[in-house]
Amino acid sequence: xxxxxxxxxxxxxxxxxxxxxxxxxxxxxxxxxxxxxxxxxxxxxxxxxxxxxxxxxxxxxxxxxxxxxxxxxxxxxxxxxxxxxxxxxxxxxxxxxxxxxxxxxxxxxxxxxxxxxxxxxxxxxxxxxxxxxx
Numbered sequence: 323x324x325x326x327x328x329x330x331x332x333x334x335x336x337x338x339x340x341x342x343x344x345x346x347x348x349x350x351x352x353x354x355x356x357x358x359x360x361x362x363x364x365x366x367x368x369x370x371x372x373x374x375x376x377x378x379x380x381x382x383x384x385x386x387x388x389x390x391x392x393x394x395x396x397x398x399x400x401x402x403x404x405x406x407x408x409x410x411x412x413x414x415x416x417x418x419x420x421x422x423x424x425x426x427x428x429x430x431x432x433x434x435x436x437x438x439x440x441x442x443x444x445x446x447x448x449x450x451x452x453x454x455x456x
Contacts, residue, residue, distance in 0.1 A: 352441050356437045359395060362429070401448070
């Protein structure tokens with residue numbers, strides 16, 4: 323029987339079965355993955371690329387869940403950079419401004435959705451994302 327204060331994870335395959343959540347840096351995997359997704363919002367400061375990479379690289383061997391979410395975040399970051407760089411030349415035609423605004427909105431909304439899902443113990447693959455890491 324598990325400790326009452328120990329966080330548990332309810333298995334989606336077997337709803338009655340619970341397993342203790344793995345702790346990483348003093349927090350559950352779900353919380354850690356949530357922070358990894360939210361760290362992409364630091365992109366205005368330049369840390370939106372470095373922080374998620376560090377969070378993933380430090381603990382990717384400790385947990386398959388962290389590795390899966392980390393790869394998802396990296397794929398998203400790389401995809402958004404590619405879309406942004408492809409949109410820059412299109413600003414001369416006018417459509418690039420619209421695409422850059424759409425990319426900015428997506429870069430804010432999608433990590434928040436993924437963070438909420440991760441905190442609930444679910445994996446949410448980012449839409450429109452190129453899968454570099456599988």
